[in-house]
Amino acid sequence: MTDLAWLSVAEGSALLREKKLSPVEWARALLDRIAARDPHYNAFLAVTADLALQEARTAETEIARANWRGPMHGVPYAAKDIFDVAGLPTTCHSKIRKDHRATSDAFVIRKLRHAGAVLLGKTALHEFATGGPAFDLPWPPARNPWSREHHPGGSSSGSGAALAAGLVPAALGTDTGGSVRNPATCCGIVGLKPTYGAVSLSGVFPLTYSLDHVGPMTRNVEDNVILFHAIAGHDPGDPTSTSRAVADCLSGLDGGIKGLRIGLIEHFYIEDAAADPEQVRGIERAVDVLRSLGAEVQAIRVPPLALWTDCNRTIHAAEAYAIHERDLRERPEDFAALTRARMLPGAFIPASKYIKAQQLRAALCREFARAMRGLDAVVTLSSLFLPCRIDDPAAIARTYDQQCRLVFNVTGGPAISVPTGLSQSGLPLAMQIASRAFAEPVVYRIAQAYCAAAGTCIGAEPRTQPRLVTARTAAE
């Protein structure tokens, strides 16, 4: 039997369906591993062992009766503690929400319940999905399994850490300025920010209404597709939810990328900012791989990164402040310092600036659409720098906006972070693959072709990737 800690969703699902693996056995193995190892990583805020074993037993009974619900049936997963789960607190990693208790499930949790998935627990995040790794909150921040002293990325930090530590094969995150893709980048896993509206936001505590996305996080691309299919779909209770049918991302996944036309947005990290040379070498190597697989890659230009950042951060601060205004007025000391730093600017943004940011968003989206003409997708960096030390708030603040992820929260199109290898110091490198709205199939296809050729994903065949295994083992 494969090591259950590193079993992928696809492999595990096949074993479950063939009754070669019990959902209870898989859940129990991971719960034991969480108990033993999570004190090093702080990935979980709450472990729902009783609920998990109950769901696993139900799945086992159903599969035994040949009532297989689909590829997530009996598969363990974790959810960022920003998703409502009936009967459990949704703390958002905040003192302010410590005593909260959800009365119903978020739409995506309900979908995963119907799919027969097994919730192992709720993961750590940056408070209210913003700010950074804080040491002035009731719970410690999640740690990066590649190096406990380094930032695991955020805000879905616990989900990223849990995957990289082999505690779960799948997890849910949210992404407003890169919060799925940042931990994916820093933890060496795969994270997709889908098209805006493709996955329901109902029952997810909002950060920024018009930029929030729910996204799947996994250790490889195929697993990401499986989780995306399980959570995507129309929710009549969410005004942002699209009624468009979910595209089939699985059937063409291994179709290769020969002849695809890919734009490379390199001015973000060469002209607009001076990125870390190792990140740049990582994406240059990745582009070579894409070309070797038959894709046509050409440099393209879109508006400068600073303009996208301005647009995203203005909308983010204004909308987040609207949500937290009362608490920021009455009990500002109950927020982490890093959270206050992100939210308080919203109090001072004039209405005209917010409206201009929305107008700028429309203009940027038009420019992006123009640049995408004739292209299937674009690639660019995710983080401009390597993960900084977790205990260096100045570095956290400095690198907060030094990234290319928030661009695709502005466009609303799909963007995925995939690992491109390791730095000399053993920290994960990554790039993004993005496209126009609802083009998840082509984004996944490119990601799959790249990862299969480059062998940079952990989990699928970790023992064939000595550097990855060495670094991961060292972290453990």
Next chain:
Amino acid sequence: MSGPATISDRVRALAEQEGLGRALQLFPEQVQAAAERGLRPLGEAPVGTSPILSPAPVFDPLRFERDQ
């Protein structure tokens, strides 16, 4: 607006008007930095962008009918 003292006065007035007196008292430097960030103008929009030709939020009166 000439120097830091003037900015602080302005920030103080704005913060108090916004009901952030407690934050101002507990975290004055953070409030100051937040005001500077919030009040900073946006970057130059792409050529051809106009506040008149590009109305941002689009109101759709039919949406509320569809919601019923």
